């Protein structure tokens with residue numbers, strides 16, 4: 143059974159003239175790594191807010207249709223209950239930090255789960271280390287740089303190891319090398335613990351290689367739902383302004399001149415491999 | 427560019443007097459920032475914050491964007507022309523009567539950009555301008571920034587978006603642990619693997635491809651898709667099959 147299932151879901155913010163998204167039908171299976179993308183303002187964040195009950199509990203408005211997440215209807219469970227199943231990294235990390243120290247922020251959710259002390263200790267240390275903020279653990283979250291704050295927000299969610307992790311543009315404040323290593327940690331959690339990941343991203347260069355599925359939204363609707371290699375070739379993707387990775391651009395540019403790489407590359411490694419094949423066969 | 431916590435935001439906040447140096451001095455157009463107020467510098471130095479929520483306060487997008495113009499004493503007609511123009515450039519016209527707080531993250535960032543671009547400062551400081559922007563919005567923003575730069579404006583961008591930078595090809599300053607560790611043109615800096623990893627960046631995608639093709643005699647310092655295509659085509663047309 144799908145871990146997230148939305149049927150004919152439509153949501154309108156209070157006082158808004160039109161719905162932020164309309165008639166969304168979506169099924170996500172346990173263990174998938176989904177990349178959710180689409181133009182700025184198309185409804186990505188709004189859709190994610192339904193997964194952990196922020197909509198309707200916090201935002202109000204009118205939610206029509208049905209949604210079931212980890213077997214629960216978010217509208218019938220409190221946000222803190224949903225939070226035990228769905229970890230959410232907000233687009234703006236500052237909105238998520240509240241404790242006096244980084245370490246307390248990361249430990250907060252775990253303490254609420256009632257885990258044993260040493261298990262909490264182990265998970266907090268692990269999360270601080272994989273996000274590269276162990277040395278900042280005694281600092282106040284509000285006195286950190288933007289990227290450091292974003293790492294705290296990510297660490298807090300990773301430490302919980304919930305069934306579903308939703309990350310809303312989690313790399314926007316991260317330096318590129320940290321973004322890469324944190325996405326790799328998330329990918330590992332996805333494979334090893336079968337955690338379902340929903341990643342909202344514009345920078346597909348960073349994220350494409352990890353996803354098993356790409357969902358593109360436009361003006362409040364899902365317009366494409368495909369595996370990455372196919373999604374990036376779709377005309378629709380280009381039309382709505384989704385930025386396909388540079389290596390895919392190169393693939394398409396070469397194709398225009400009759401040079402066909404053996405597959406659509408999702409990483410520089412894959413691109414280089416295919417180009418080498420072409421060079422070798424050209425040499426005869 | 428550079429690592430999280432390297433000091434980029436702290437440094438650029440010195441350029442409009444938000445922070446004053448505890449030692450040394452900062453001259454903006456010959457004026458020592460310690461001797462003038464932020465308000466005086468603002469006419470000259472426009473600053474867009476990393477987090478738009480630190481900047482937005484008005485009830486409508488239109489009010490937000492005209493606020494500074496009113497403060498600087500522009501006349502009604504100029505104000506409405508400028509607001510019109512900048513809302514159009516940032517694709518916000520349909521939100522003019524909306525509250526900035528009801529917009530998406532990327533849209534709020536564009537409102538913050540609009541509110542500063544509207545008064546046409548000589549120096550522009552943009553802390554992470556591409557956050558939340560899809561590639562279409564990024565490209566519009568890039569063209570606008572390049573145009574301002576060609577008109578003689580000084581533009582300083584703090585960003586982690588390597589691919590965006592390869593498309594602008596600016597001068598790059600790298601920071602690490604509160605120090606400047608490199609200063610040079612984009613191609614030179616972004617294709618230097620040691621510098622790039624020291625600053626916690628990654629090589630541009632296309633550069634990564636060409637580093638792996640080095641055995642085939644390709645240059646290492648390729649950053650753009652079009653030059654990449656040209657180089658590969660040249661190689662093939664000289665080959666056996668064609």
Ligand SMILES: Nc1ncnc2c1ncn2[C@@H]1O[C@H](COP(=O)(O)OP(=O)(O)OP(=O)(O)O)[C@@H](O)[C@H]1O
Pocket residue numbers: 284285286287288289290315317428429430431432433434435436437476
């Ligand atoms: N309000 C503050 N109070 C105290 N220290 C701060 C404050 N803001 C930032 N710092 C510290 O100053 C140093 C530089 O931070 P700064 O915000 O300039 O980094 P940055 O290069 O902009 O990083 P990022 O890429 O994450 O935005 C960091 O060590 C950070 O923890």
Ligand SMILES: Nc1ncnc2c1ncn2[C@@H]1O[C@H](COP(=O)(O)OP(=O)(O)O)[C@@H](O)[C@H]1O
Pocket residue numbers: 155156158162180181182183184185186187188189201527528529530531532533
């Ligand atoms: N709190 C809110 N109140 C009212 N409208 C909102 C709110 N947040 C977002 N919106 C609107 O809903 C639409 C979708 O926004 P959002 O889901 O944040 O977009 P995305 O995450 O895809 O950029 C936009 O038109 C935006 O202006």
Ligand SMILES: [Mg+2]
Pocket residue numbers: 186187188233310530531532
């Ligand atoms: Mg969003």
Ligand SMILES: [Mg+2]
Pocket residue numbers: 287288289434435436476
């Ligand atoms: Mg910063």
